[in-house]
Amino acid sequence: MLGRTLFLLRDRCDIEQAMDVHGTTVWRVCLACLRSTHDAQDGFQDTFLKYALADDVQFASEEHRKAWLIKVASNRCKDLQRRAWRRDAPLDDPEHMDALAVNDPFALPDSPYRDVLEAFARLDDPPRTPLYLAVGEGYSAPEIAELLGAPVNTVYSWISRGKKQLKEALK
């Protein structure tokens, strides 16, 4: 009897298609979490590499595939954040934050959104990633709880706290 014991990657077309449909979401999750295009590139690459290697995972729908990618991306980005914390100055170090805010392309000096993105980048994470998923992707708190493996009440608190902190910063 033949069984599926092969260890293979998904077709390139499959990966390209996933990237076309959900690449923007994955990129934005990585950028929201890591606040640096350099680190976001690592998170993005690792997420789609995991997708490529998970050739035996079948998705019931595009929404299911999107949710899977978001979970993998947020987990991978947390790892990257923790590794940076252990190795370098903490990301919340003021000097490091200023360098991110000023030099990182996602907070361009001429951008009309510079103020709000700088304020967003200065938030802790959480609430940064949950806030992105709520406002940027339109997920509900129960859906975000499922994606991040957190209690739903905690997610509500994160989103509420994040918005409050942003309003204070943007006064």
Added chain:
Amino acid sequence: MNEDRLEQQLRQAFDSWEVPAEAKQRTLEVCDRQRKAAQPWEPTSPVAPSGRRRPWRFGGLVGAAVAACLVLGVVFFGVAGSGAFEAAPGNGSVGASSSDEVPAASAPIMASVVPTAYVAIDINPSLELSLDQSDTVVGASGVNQDGWAVLGALDLEGMAYGEALRTLGESQAMAPYLTADSYVQLSITTDDVRQEQGLAAISDEFLATLPCGGFCAAASHAQRQEASAHGMGCGRYQAAQQLMALDSTLTWEDCEQMSLRELRDRLFVLEGGESVAASGQGNGSQGGYGAHGVSGHHGQGAHHGRSHS
């Protein structure tokens, strides 16, 4: 600033974040390199470079030719409609190929029995058995490298589930992992409640024969897939999630290196217990299907939020 205005500004700001083309290109190149590195065997060789023999019943090209003919027969005579055989997703070449050429590893599609249940076995080797409706093993795969290594010398396909567990338990490859201070979790994923109960009973019987602690639990398809993405079975995955929630210095990569016993010991301490080793707890089978664990299904999310395509 009111909340609506804040959300509008945030949304507009997020919409300005586009994936750089070079990030996509680089990712595809990395995947291509991995695909080339992962091609485990050449069509003319029956043995993978790692030394693990592929599960061809008839060996090499002969087996491939027989398999191709069987599939063509299934397609032409409509037996495929019975659902007994189904081409693995993403592959269209099996039915089309009538040559002796073995399908390229980069376009994987061979006829395979569709499993109705999966059982993940976590110790630190993590491996998974795929089972059909009669609880016969139709596939065995490692979830991590140690899992593949354990399966290397074994041929479990075609065995009844209980027999496969006994074979694993008695194998030389598993012996170093099944010591008195180890811990084993079996996680069953299936939509068939009756099959789940049957597999649980067999699993509990097997666990009772082991010198170490262990238990059996249910896992949803979503949990199985998430765990697999981290190279873990559901048991280690859930323990790792809980541990990382309590210890923010740990990463997934740290947890991927730990055995189930290590994960549970650390969790026990962080949750306020004394060290399991010091207390002498944790030995012997704890049995009891569903006593701990991951039972229940999580929804796959009916969210239809914003589209960026």
